[in-house]
Amino acid sequence: MPDTITSDWHLHTRNSCDCKHGRLPTSMAETLAAVRSTGVTDLGVTDHLHTPYNLPDIAASRQEFDTLPSSPQLHFGIEVSSVSAWELAEVATGRYEDPVYGVRQGGPANGELVIGLSEEDVERFGIEYVVAGTHWPMYVPYEREAVIRDYHRQNMFLACHPLVTIVAHPWWWMGHWMDEDGNYRTDPWFDDFGKVPQSMHDEFAAAAREHGTVVEINLHAVVLNRHYPEGFRRQYCEYLAGLQAAGVQLSLGSDHHAQHGHYWGESASGPEAGEARAIALAAMLDPVGIHQSDLWRLPLRS
Numbered sequence: 001m002p003d004t005i006t007s008d009w010h011l012h013t014r015n016s017c018d019c020k021h022g023r024l025p026t027s028m029a030e031t032l033a034a035v036r037s038t039g040v041t042d043l044g045v046t047d048h049l050h051t052p053y054n055l056p057d058i059a060a061s062r063q064e065f066d067t068l069p070s071s072p073q074l075h076f077g078i079e080v081s082s083v084s085a086w087e088l089a090e091v092a093t094g095r096y097e098d099p100v101y102g103v104r105q106g107g108p109a110n111g112e113l114v115i116g117l118s119e120e121d122v123e124r125f126g127i128e129y130v131v132a133g134t135h136w137p138m139y140v141p142y143e144r145e146a147v148i149r150d151y152h153r154q155n156m157f158l159a160c161h162p163l164v165t166i167v168a169h170p171w172w173w174m175g176h177w178m179d180e181d182g183n184y185r186t187d188p189w190f191d192d193f194g195k196v197p198q199s200m201h202d203e204f205a206a207a208a209r210e211h212g213t214v215v216e217i218n219l220h221a222v223v224l225n226r227h228y229p230e231g232f233r234r235q236y237c238e239y240l241a242g243l244q245a246a247g248v249q250l251s252l253g254s255d256h257h258a259q260h261g262h263y264w265g266e267s268a269s270g271p272e273a274g275e276a277r278a279i280a281l282a283a284m285l286d287p288v289g290i291h292q293s294d295l296w297r298l299p300l301r302s
Helices: 028-036 052-065 085-092 119-125 144-160 198-211 219-223 230-245 271-288
Strands: 007-011 042-049 074-081 129-133 166-168 214-218 250-253
Touching (some): 007 028, 007 214, 028 042, 052 074, 166 250, 198 230, 219 230, 219 271, 230 250, 230 271
Parallel strands (some): 007 042, 042 074, 166 214
């Protein structure tokens, strides 16, 4: 029987910008109870911050977090996006109506990359760790080679950033190139992950190792994402194993956004759901030599 999954460092709550408006109506306490019911013991809340426009969401998340019973195994984190300096300046003008996801068009390709989080924000909200992800192309054409180069540039930026603890779901993709049935079969790398040059993986691994940056095994968004081809997902697990072999630490994150507080699938929770998740994950990771004992976790909170 596969080991129970006992850590999760990528969890969203009802305060996260993409969980509002009824998507995740349960309280933070209820959400975390559903997670813990599956056997997870060490975990952290990581609500979204794309630009400083989302800072009130983080304030609300921290406020609710502080109402929970204190636990040394429960941590307060954040998920930030790679964005552009141009974008932060545009949002700061106040002329955009409700820029929850920043400004996704009109910026300079290959412009300066930033995150919308400062050291002062980390101190103010008591943020213990930062998960950071590449979430969309940065003003480049929707062409395979252009997107690959841009995503690699963003992943490298995050791996080297001094505030980033974990690079979330490298090479995750959503939106453009999705087929009518909601699945991804071809571009930008789903027909063959080998389209991404090995040299990019090597450079990313070297950067993460040098800066002590952890790389995420993302369950729902990548490894167990049924909208991605199985062939790609198995190639992706080999990629993760290659990072580990190169000396990069890996962490586990569910990327939980589910409705009604359910942590696994559409409605399941509890030990049975935890067992099902462990079996599904082990089927992907065991063949490439990644095991629970290998994975990063935060030390107990004092």
